[in-house]
Every structure is written in structure tokens, then in C-alpha cells.
Amino acid sequence: MRLLRAELNRVRMRRITWLTALALLLALAGLSLIGWQLMQPPTSEQVAEGERYYQESLGYWEESREQIIAECVEFEGLSEEECAAQYELGRPTPDMYVPTPADFSQAAGIALTASSYLLGFGALLVAASSIGAETSTGALGSWLTFVPRRVPVYLAKLVAVVLWVLVAAAALQALLVTAHLLLARAVGAAVVGPQDVWATAARSLLVVLALTVVGFTVACLGRHTIAALGAVLGYGFLAVVRLALGGYGWVQQLTPWLPEANLEAVLRDGYDYYVTEQRTTAEGIEYVYHEAHLGLAHGLAYWAVLLAVLVGVSLLVFRRRDVT
Amino acid sequence: MTVTPRPRRALEEDGPAVVVQGLRKTYRTRRGIQVAVAGLDMRVPRGGVHGFLGPNGAGKTTTIRMLLGLVRPDRGTATVFGHEVPRQLPQVVHRIGAIVEQPRFFPAFTGRQNLSLLAQGIGLPPSRVDAVLEEVGLAGRSRDRFRSYSLGMKQRLAVAATLLKSPDLLIFDEPTNGLDPAGIHEVRATMRDLADRGRTVLVSSHLLGEVQQVADTVSIVGRGRLLAEGTVRDLLRGAGRGVLRVGVGEPARAAELLRSRGQQVETTADGALLVRAGEHGALPAAEVTRVLAEAGLWLHELTPVQSDLESYFLEVTAQDHLGSAQHEPPGARRADAGEVRR
Ligand SMILES: Nc1ncnc2c1ncn2[C@@H]1O[C@H](COP(=O)(O)OP(=O)(O)OP(=O)(O)O)[C@@H](O)[C@H]1O
Ligand SMILES: [Mg+2]
Numbered sequence: 001m002r003l004l005r006a007e008l009n010r011v012r013m014r015r016i017t018w019l020t021a022l023a024l025l026l027a028l029a030g031l032s033l034i035g036w037q038l039m040q041p042p043t044s045e046q047v048a049e050g051e052r053y054y055q056e057s058l059g060y061w062e063e064s065r066e067q068i069i070a071e072c073v074e075f076e077g078l079s080e081e082e083c084a085a086q087y088e089l090g091r092p093t094p095d096m097y098v099p100t101p102a103d104f105s106q107a108a109g110i111a112l113t114a115s116s117y118l119l120g121f122g123a124l125l126v127a128a129s130s131i132g133a134e135t136s137t138g139a140l141g142s143w144l145t146f147v148p149r150r151v152p153v154y155l156a157k158l159v160a161v162v163l164w165v166l167v168a169a170a171a172l173q174a175l176l177v178t179a180h181l182l183l184a185r186a187v188g189a190a191v192v193g194p195q196d197v198w199a200t201a202a203r204s205l206l207v208v209l210a211l212t213v214v215g216f217t218v219a220c221l222g223r224h225t226i227a228a229l230g231a232v233l234g235y236g237f238l239a240v241v242r243l244a245l246g247g248y249g250w251v252q253q254l255t256p257w258l259p260e261a262n263l264e265a266v267l268r269d270g271y272d273y274y275v276t277e278q279r280t281t282a283e284g285i286e287y288v289y290h291e292a293h294l295g296l297a298h299g300l301a302y303w304a305v306l307l308a309v310l311v312g313v314s315l316l317v318f319r320r321r322d323v324t
Numbered sequence: 325m326t327v328t329p330r331p332r333r334a335l336e337e338d339g340p341a342v343v344v345q346g347l348r349k350t351y352r353t354r355r356g357i358q359v360a361v362a363g364l365d366m367r368v369p370r371g372g373v374h375g376f377l378g379p380n381g382a383g384k385t386t387t388i389r390m391l392l393g394l395v396r397p398d399r400g401t402a403t404v405f406g407h408e409v410p411r412q413l414p415q416v417v418h419r420i421g422a423i424v425e426q427p428r429f430f431p432a433f434t435g436r437q438n439l440s441l442l443a444q445g446i447g448l449p450p451s452r453v454d455a456v457l458e459e460v461g462l463a464g465r466s467r468d469r470f471r472s473y474s475l476g477m478k479q480r481l482a483v484a485a486t487l488l489k490s491p492d493l494l495i496f497d498e499p500t501n502g503l504d505p506a507g508i509h510e511v512r513a514t515m516r517d518l519a520d521r522g523r524t525v526l527v528s529s530h531l532l533g534e535v536q537q538v539a540d541t542v543s544i545v546g547r548g549r550l551l552a553e554g555t556v557r558d559l560l561r562g563a564g565r566g567v568l569r570v571g572v573g574e575p576a577r578a579a580e581l582l583r584s585r586g587q588q589v590e591t592t593a594d595g596a597l598l599v600r601a602g603e604h605g606a607l608p609a610a611e612v613t614r615v616l617a618e619a620g621l622w623l624h625e626l627t628p629v630q631s632d633l634e635s636y637f638l639e640v641t642a643q644d645h646l647g648s649a650q651h652e653p654p655g656a657r658r659a660d661a662g663e664v665r666r
Contacts, residue, residue, distance in 0.1 A: 002445070014432070137431060142429060144393065148392075148413045324394070
């Protein structure tokens with residue numbers, strides 16, 4: 001407990017903690033601005049202009065009735081009634097010409113998914129540098145001559161940074177959702193599904209938690225903040241390579257094992273993807289697309305195991321490591 | 325658990341403050357296995373200043389790290405106040421204050437913040453931090469970042485950190501590195517003062533003259549092994565034993581005469597003779613006087629030569645460099661406390 005309190009203070013005293021929080025606050029303000037624009041009702045000018053376009057295309061549609069039906073009969077070999085029915089489906093409607101504003105849950109959903117990754121990377125940075133700076137400056141050595149029990153030392157550091165990050169992220173996400181609620185009220189947008197939005201916000205905290213632990217453990221293993229950032233960059237590069245190879249079925253079949261796909265499954269309550277199958281038939285090569293789904297439970301289980309392994313390995317290494 | 329002045333358990337326990345037996349540590353490097361400490365035996369008596377001497381790379385810092393549980397020995401044992409380290413380190417760590425190599429703290433935190441964290445870690449009240457900052461004369465600069473401190477101020481902060489615990493054993497690894505003469509004097513006075521108050525100070529150093537002035541006992545190591553151990557006086561007596569400086573009117577004839585009595589004789593630049601024990605042992609000073617006087621040679625000087633720690637150190641470590649070295653036969657250099665190994 002005493003150790004945990006000291007570690008919480010250490011995180012609090014670090015400048016990077018506050019700088020990151022400030023940067024994220026600004027980023028969330030930017031996201032709210034985007035949300036505000038998405039929820040804006042159309043202006044009277046937009047409405048008038050839309051009306052004009054609507055009338056224009058309605059007129060054009062009515063004018064070209066004969067011609068369209070004739071072409072349909074000729075090229076598609078349908079009866080006149082069938083073609084008339086098809087023509088009727090193409091009737092322009094006013095909402096095609098006037099922008100429809102996003103409702104609250106759409107706008108907040110977009111903002112939350114974006115902010116989850118922003119907060120996640122901020123958390124990764126704070127967590128990685130909390131242990132990385134201590135190791136690379138040698139301050140860890142001084143600390144261990146005061147508190148030599150390595151396992152409690154490690155756990156206190158991990159728990160402290162996780163607590164900090166989660167509380168900060170929860171506050172920031174709550175701020176973002178509240179901002180969207182207020183903005184929705186202000187612009188008169190429909191407030192539907194706030195429960196779903198809060199659920200997304202809660203799941204986004206799991207993403208933040210996962211990235212915090214990744215940052216901490218990788219920096220601990222690599223003894224430097226740079227190690228964690230490098231690992232993330234390196235992984236990003238691999239992900240780009242994978243995207244480039246994304247057309248291959250075997251690459252798509254890896255999806256359930258990819259950390260980012262599972263993170264998406266957690267964040268979005270399930271993740272859908274396609275697997276392409278190549279079949280050789282009498283007429284040639286045929287591609288069949290199978291829809292596949294990664295559930296929330298899969299994502300949670302995957303990350304629980306991954307984080308447990310990371311924590312376990314880095315703890316074992318930290319316990320036995322020579323601090324020089 | 326709040327920590328106020330602890331009962332000095334030192335009084336209840338006896339035996340040496342530190343005992344090291346067969347301690348060995350190797351590092352795996354790109355060039356292969358690097359032996360840092362090669363079966364070291366050492367004994368630091370309780371109370372007083374104990375010098376820990378050795379040339380660069382002798383394994384002093386590595387040994388200190390092993391005592392502090394920072395580095396894990398390959399084999400061998402070490403005990404501090406009777407507690408085996410690193411296994412029982414948590415039981416004694418509050419009695420050990422240490423500075424290893426350079427003071428290492430968070431560069432972006434102030435001196436005060438750095439100490440506060442350490443104090444919190446062991447449950448000390450913040451007032452203790454102010455007290456130790458005052459004690460080392462850093463109170464005025466305690467709100468500056470550690471990064472902005474001069475080397476001497478960093479050292480002082482490290483000393484302040486060790487004093488937080490009011491330890492029974494203080495371990496200083498080259499504490500005067502980078503200090504000005506006044507700073508060196510101050511560190512020396514601090515060590516002496518701590519020792520006089522019953523604490524044990526283990527200080528590693530290259531500055532032999534300085535250690536000679538302050539240390540009561542020393543261990544000399546080379547290539548990770550003990551070369552000599554004992555009180556400074558005993559070591560020096562051993563080193564200078566049997567060498568006499570003789571001033572005489574006819575040095576050439578006197579030298580001839582003494583050689584015929586089985587002594588090794590050198591002539592110094594100023595014409596005096598250095599007389600050393602030969603194969604059949606040393607002639608006592610009185611005997612030298614008699615032999616020369618009987619031959620009608622009258623002495624105007626006769627002094628036993630005092631060796632200093634520096635020449636003694638060079639002597640023993642040189643032997644180490646020339647002697648065995650690459651491989652170490654197990655137990656070949658076991659030395660008991662107080663015994664001089666040559
Ligand atoms: N982390 C390490 N990795 C590899 N080799 C090391 C490591 N630490 C020390 N050594 C090697 O171990 C040997 C002993 O080093 P150590 O620092 O203990 O010597 P020292 O007596 O403190 O020397 P100095 O007087 O120069 O401080 C040296 O050869 C050194 O190169
Ligand atoms: Mg050293």
C-alpha cells in the first residue's frame with residue numbers, strides 16, 4: 001500500500017503524465033468540434049439549394065420516363081409493367097438533396113472510437129516511460145536499495161500507472177460523451193441510444209487498459225521507453241505488410257489471431273471480416289467470399305491471455321534481472 | 325509502520341558487518357564470459373571505516389551491487405549483519421545506506437521530490453526529508469531539478485538519501501569522484517564521523533592516500549579476488565618490514581660488508597643504502613650498526629623505511645597482474661581476516 005502510494009505520486013509528479021493528458025484533452029476538443037458539425041441541422045441555404053436540386057432532378061426524371069422504360073424493355077428484356085415498376089424505384093426524394101445530420105449516438109460513436117486509440121497510445125506512452133525512464137536513468141537502482149522486494153515493487157508500479165491511466169481515460173471519455181450530449185441538445189439533434197454510447201465508452205477503457213499494460217511490460221523488458229515505442233512502430237510496419245497481402249485467403253485466416261482485430265472486436269462489440277476462397281471450376285477460377293465474425297468474448301479472451309503472458313514474462317525477468 | 329529511531333540491533337548482534345565467501349559473478353558479453361568477481365572472500369569488521377581497494381575493473385562495484393541485491397551472484401554467499409543477501413535483504417535493507425557509482429535519481433524531479441519518494445517508499449515522514457537536506461547543506465537548492473545540480477550537489481543528495489534511513493552500514497562507491505578538495509575533505513570527515521558514532525563505513529576508492537588517512541581496515545582486491553586484508557597498520561608494517569635506510573661515510577664498502585652478511589643492498593640517488601632481508605633473513609637494526617661499527621664505518625642515519633598504502637597497493641596488485649590470473653584454482657587464495665597475503 002505504501003509502495004502503491006509512492007508510485008501513484010511518482011506518476012503524478014511526472015511532467016509527461018500531464019503533457020499527455022493536456023494533448024489528449026485538446027484532441028478530444030477537436031473530436032467534439034467534428035461531432036458538432038456532424039450533428040448540425042442543415043442551414044436554410046442548404047435546404048433551399050437542396051430543394052432546387054430536388055425539383056430539377058424530379059423534373060428531369062419525369063421528362064425521361066418514356067425513354068427510360070423503352071431502353072429497359074429493349075436491353076433488359078423485361079415487360080413494360082416490370083420496367084415501369086423499376087422506373088418508379090428511381091424516383092428522387094427530397095432527403096437525397098438535403099444533408100441529414102448525424103444523431104447523437106452516431107456522432108458520439110465516431111468520436112469514441114477515434115478517441116479510444118488516441119487515449120490508448122497516450123496511455124502506452126505514459127506507461128512505457130514510467131518504467132522506461134526509471135530503468136534508463138538508473139533511478140530504479142536507488143529505489144531498489146530502499147525497497148528490495150522486486151515483485152511488490154513491480155506490481156506497485158504497474159498498478160499505479162494502470163489506475164492513473166484508467167481514471168484519466170474514464171474522465172476524458174466521460175467528458176467527450178457529455179460534450180456530445182450537450183452539443184446534441186444545443187443543435188437540436190436527436191438523442192437516441194445513450195446507453196449504447198456509454199457501453200462503447202466502457203469498452204474503450206478496456207482498449208486503453210490493454211495498451212497501458214503493453215507499454216509498461218514491453219518497456220520493462222526492453223529497459224527503455226523507446227523499446228515500447230519501437231515495438232509499436234515495428235508492429236505497425238508488419239500490419240502494413242499484412243494489409244498489402246490482404247487479398248490472400250491465408251492472410252485473412254490469421255485475423256482471429258491478430259491483436260488489432262481482437263482489439264476492434266472489444267471496442268466495437270464484435271468484428272466482421274471476409275475470407276476469400278479460391279475455387280477452380282469448369283468455367284475457370286472462382287472467388288467465394290465467406291463472412292466471418294470475431295465476437296466480443298473472443299477479443300476479451302485473446303487480450304486477457306496476451307496481457308497475462310506479457311505481465312508474467314516481464315515480472316519474471318524483472319525479478320531476476322541485474323540492475324546495473 | 326512508522327520509522328522512528330530504531331533500537332540499535334547492532335548492539336545485540338556481534339560478528340562482522342559484512343562477510344563475503346566465494347562470491348563469484350560473471351557477465352555474458354559479446355566477447356564471451358567476463359569474470360567480474362572471481363570467488364571473493366572478504367570480511368568487514370563492525371564499526372570503523374573499511375577501505376575496499378582495487379584497480380579499475382577489479383570487481384568492487386559488482387561486489388557492492390551483490391551486497392545490495394541489485395546483482396545476483398553466480399555462486400558464493402554474502403551476509404550483512406548476519407543476514408544472508410539477497411534472500412534476507414528485506415530484513416536488513418533499512419540498516420544499509422549505499423551510493424553505487426554515481427548518484428542516480430530522476431533528472432526531471434527536484435532533489436526534494438526524489439528524496440520524498442524514497443521516504444514514502446519506506447514510510448518515513450516528510451519532515452525527515454527536510455532534516456537530511458539540511459544536514460548535507462542542500463536545503464537551499466532542494467527545489468531545483470536534480471538535472472541542474474553540480475556533481476558535488478548530486479553527491480550530497482545521494483548522501484542525504486543514505487542518511488534518510490539512519491543506517492548502521494554505509495556503503496560508498498568512490499564517493500569523492502568529481503569532488504573538489506573541500507568536498508573530498510568533507511566526505512572524509514563525514515565517513516570518520518559516522519564511524520566514530522559506531523557505524524560501519526565500507527568505502528571503495530582509488531585514492532589510496534585518502535583511504536590511508538581515514539580507513540581503519542582495508543581489503544585489497546584484484547581481478548575479482550582478495551589480495552590482502554587487514555588493518556592499515558598491519559599491512560604497512562608487513563610491507564615495509566625489514567627495509568632499513570642506512571647513511572654511512574663509505575657506502576661502497578658498507579654495501580660490500582652487508583652483502584657478505586647475506587643482505588640485499590641498493591644504493592639510493594642520495595648515496596644512502598637500502599638494506600633488505602636476504603635469503604637468510606634480515607639483520608636487525610642493532611646488528612647492522614654493530615657490523616658496520618666494527619669495520620670502522622660510522623652511521624649518520626638509520627631509519628626503518630615506512631611504506632605507504634599506495635606503494636603497497638601497487639606491489640600487491642602488480643603481483644596479481646603478473647601471477648596466476650586467467651583461471652582461478654578454487655580456494656587458492658583464501659585469506660582470513662587480518663592475515664596478509666603476498
Ligand atoms: N553489466 C556488466 N556487463 C558486463 N561486464 C560488466 C558489467 N559490469 C561490470 N562488468 C565487468 O566486470 C568487471 C568488474 O567491474 P566493476 O565495475 O565491478 O569494477 P570496479 O572494481 O568497480 O572498477 P572501477 O574501479 O573502475 O569502478 C569489469 O571488467 C567490467 O567490465
Ligand atoms: Mg566501480
